[in-house]
Amino acid sequence: MNSRAIVKPKRTVRVELADRSYDILIGPGLIASAANEIASRLKGRRMAVITDENVGARYLAPLMDSLAASGIDAVSLVLPAGEKTKSFEHLIPVCETILGARIERNDAVIALGGGVIGDLTGFAAGIARRGSRFIQIPTSLLAQVDSSVGGKTGINSPHGKNLIGVFHQPDLVLADTDVLDTLSPREFRAGYAEVAKYGLIDKPDFFDWLEANWRAVFAGGDARIEAIATSCQAKADVVAADERENGRRALLNLGHTFGHALEAATQYDGSRLVHGEGVAIGMVLAHRFSARMNLASPDDAARVEAHLKDVGLPTRMGDIPGALPPVGTLMDAIAQDKKVKGGQLTFILTRGIGRSFVADDVPASEVIRFLEEMHPR
Amino acid sequence: MNSRAIVKPKRTVRVELADRSYDILIGPGLIASAANEIASRLKGRRMAVITDENVGARYLAPLMDSLAASGIDAVSLVLPAGEKTKSFEHLIPVCETILGARIERNDAVIALGGGVIGDLTGFAAGIARRGSRFIQIPTSLLAQVDSSVGGKTGINSPHGKNLIGVFHQPDLVLADTDVLDTLSPREFRAGYAEVAKYGLIDKPDFFDWLEANWRAVFAGGDARIEAIATSCQAKADVVAADERENGRRALLNLGHTFGHALEAATQYDGSRLVHGEGVAIGMVLAHRFSARMNLASPDDAARVEAHLKDVGLPTRMGDIPGALPPVGTLMDAIAQDKKVKGGQLTFILTRGIGRSFVADDVPASEVIRFLEEMHPR
Incomplete structure (x- = not known):
């Protein structure tokens, strides 16, 4: 690109x-x-x-x-x-x-x-x-x-x-x-997490481009307009294919199941965590969890984390100021999230950068073990 | 039938x-x-x-x-x-x-x-x-x-x-x-107004049948089940043809524009007027107004009124206990009703029993003159 x-x-x-x-x-x-x-x-x-x-x-x-x-x-x-x-x-x-x-x-x-x-x-x-x-x-x-x-x-x-x-x-x-x-740098970064998400879902070239051009995107001008237009086109394509989220649209939730749980865990207190920051941490967690499930290489998770860290986004639960509730509370929030079917957990997982997919049979026990390891305490 | x-x-x-x-x-x-x-x-x-x-x-x-x-x-x-x-x-x-x-x-x-x-x-x-x-x-x-x-x-x-x-x-x-x-007679009659409505919309045979069989419908048993099934089938047909009310479904509002205005005018006080009673009066008004606009015979309006009166429903504004607000207040309620487009009044009018149609260009001045005549004061 x-x-x-x-x-x-x-x-x-x-x-x-x-x-x-x-x-x-x-x-x-x-x-x-x-x-x-x-x-x-x-x-x-x-x-x-x-x-x-x-x-x-x-x-x-x-x-x-x-x-x-x-x-x-x-x-x-x-x-x-x-x-x-x-x-x-x-x-x-x-x-x-x-x-x-x-x-x-x-x-x-x-x-x-x-x-x-x-x-x-x-x-x-x-x-x-x-x-x-x-x-x-x-x-x-x-x-x-x-x-x-x-x-x-x-x-x-x-x-x-x-x-x-x-x-x-x-x-x-x-x-x-x-x-x-006129946005604060923090607010712009939070929005950028959703821009990066489109690359991670199914546009590896766009993610490459963002790694090379993110400073220009942050600076404004044509690169920024390009990034916004590419993001809107990506979303428009998904919505046109699956308006009511019966299938592919769920991919847009990459990073969101973990992210929503972290937002709930911080009582939606924007001074601690805003939505895009939760998504940034959630995307890193989704890539790490995918690696842990032997679906993707740990190198991809490291690359995602490095890029989001470069732009100044939080990437780990420990980056959130203040104490987090225990894993059980996070799991309750995950189970109440919309993406639940017959008691099974649905997550967006990935086989690598730009290769995300809907997994609707993720065992809760694996998620709990993973969160126990990631939890900063 | x-x-x-x-x-x-x-x-x-x-x-x-x-x-x-x-x-x-x-x-x-x-x-x-x-x-x-x-x-x-x-x-x-x-x-x-x-x-x-x-x-x-x-x-x-x-x-x-x-x-x-x-x-x-x-x-x-x-x-x-x-x-x-x-x-x-x-x-x-x-x-x-x-x-x-x-x-x-x-x-x-x-x-x-x-x-x-x-x-x-x-x-x-x-x-x-x-x-x-x-x-x-x-x-x-x-x-x-x-x-x-x-x-x-x-x-x-x-x-x-x-x-x-x-x-x-x-x-x-x-x-x-x-x-x-277990319904009170008054509540049953109010529901019956909607049954009769299906005949008046586009099923003149069903209206004939109701005129002949309404006592059996009120008594219960097979005639009642028949009337309910015919009504549900009529509604199902309209909904299947126009789920979102872009056209034909509006016919189901026969009697409802006047009826809603009367319900608003009585502050939705069920002791004075319940929905089906408002619809009964509204259907008579719609037939009378259609006759006044030279769209239908006054005989049809008289026949509708006679049948609804037979079953014990109110058919005139004056049948509502207590004083009604002035015509201006009724017109405000009519204008706020959902069936408004570009300031023009939309009414369901009729060319006779079972021959209703959507009129979307009814002059407000005609409605005001009509209501002035009908208003019991």
Whole structure:
């Protein structure tokens, strides 16, 4: 991929889902020109914009201005930032805002924010009038390359993360790459874990390219746009092949079963661990566990760990600040994870870099022994 | 239809929806034999049963006994009876009960109750783990012939009825006709309004048959089972043709736009008006309005009113006890109803008995003038 020609500043990735197909637009300046892109695709003239305090402070005014200038009558709701917002408590006012705005069939709900706002707003759009049109304007790298694409929406439950939600595809995704310049390095790195994931799932060339070019991706410009577009295309391909996660889509959970358990173990406290960091540690664990099960070479696990460490991501449970609960508690979280079938544990394992697969018969005893070894205590 | 042979005591209606097709079983004794029917269709051995205080007092124990005897591990949740239970307040504990029971992909959530329990539980099943298997055991006539079939689920909002929900088809519907013997006459009549609706939509022969046989339907036995099976088949046909209500399914809303507005106008106070009664008045209004628009003969409206009055249903706004709000308030409720597109009012109108159609360009001014005339003041 090193020889690929310089990309144009703006890229479009199409998610092919028959009559629910949609475009992901990637490039600078898309928030300011959002209304043009929306108005050229939707006939409706009413919108409800949902955002959080942090993102809203920077980008809500320009977006509302853009909508008003195009004759779109928009209302907005600003929610607290953070994972705790993915709850029934905040879902209710989002639904009432949408219904109060009398969003009709050609109007739309707009999520302006990161994964939390996108998941929450998408869920509300999916259930308001049994499904309203929905536009994602993701403002974190993680949301741009992962959560804004593919239609998984939802909130958290006391029983676990993302356990309540619907599949509801957006009608349009606007990934404004300018906003990434304002992310903290930690937040950018966390999103990068999901970028690397696409290489590890089934694109070894992309992982090679990332190893060689990650500094350029972090610096911004064309390499970053290229990495985002490649990631979105990878996700779009998987979603088009298996929208409802009956098979191949489960590969996108590489690193996520361990990662979700670690997020639960740290009470979703973002000061200790954010989602992408959990995924980074989870991907290393998945590669190590695969090596331990004699499925892959330990060298691949070492290579994955070295790259994620290079970019500054945590790669071991011991990298998480503070004490972790015992292995039994982690196993409970793993068993409550969505990817359970008839009591058997389902994991995404790998035969090497870019050779991941769904294993739905992983013995719990092996996972427990492995976690006992990895646990920092 | 008068010449139809005596029906067998148990009938099966199939809802054809490709890989989501399912059976509606109709007949006596189905609650006591529920576990057999479930176990022969689903591999899972964990169930969560949701019911209300009234239905639960009679039927929860026999159902739980039946499940336990078949080796099914079931938990139950009993909610307050009444329309107010269709709210976020009660949705949350239903979701948590389902998640706490660790319902997996082959297990199921069971709704044991009328339309309120079915709509609420179906919604929770539709969003728990982004979709869990779901069994309807409808215990009212209305639920057996209408709400338990077709996958519309949801709760009410302060903005209107059923405005928040999902399409989520059941895996099985068990309509135990024994339970109908314990309904109050008023509740049975309310369900009967939906039975008559199928005749009025597109089955004039069925409406003729009901005019001749309604006393036998009310008395129970084969005529009642025949009426339920014909109604379920009518609904199944419409749902199979248009699951997501992009077209023909809207016909099922005959009488519902006016009916919902009247329910809202009476604050969903079941002592004044229950859903089926609102539909009865709404169907008469739809036929009268169609006559007023010179679409149908006033004789048809008179015939519909005469039949519904014969069975003891209210047919005019003035039949509702207590004062109604002014026409402006009713119009607001109509405009907030789901069947709105680009500000135009959508109504189900008719060219005569069994000749209903979707009119999506009804001028609000005509509806206001009509309501002014009909309003009892």
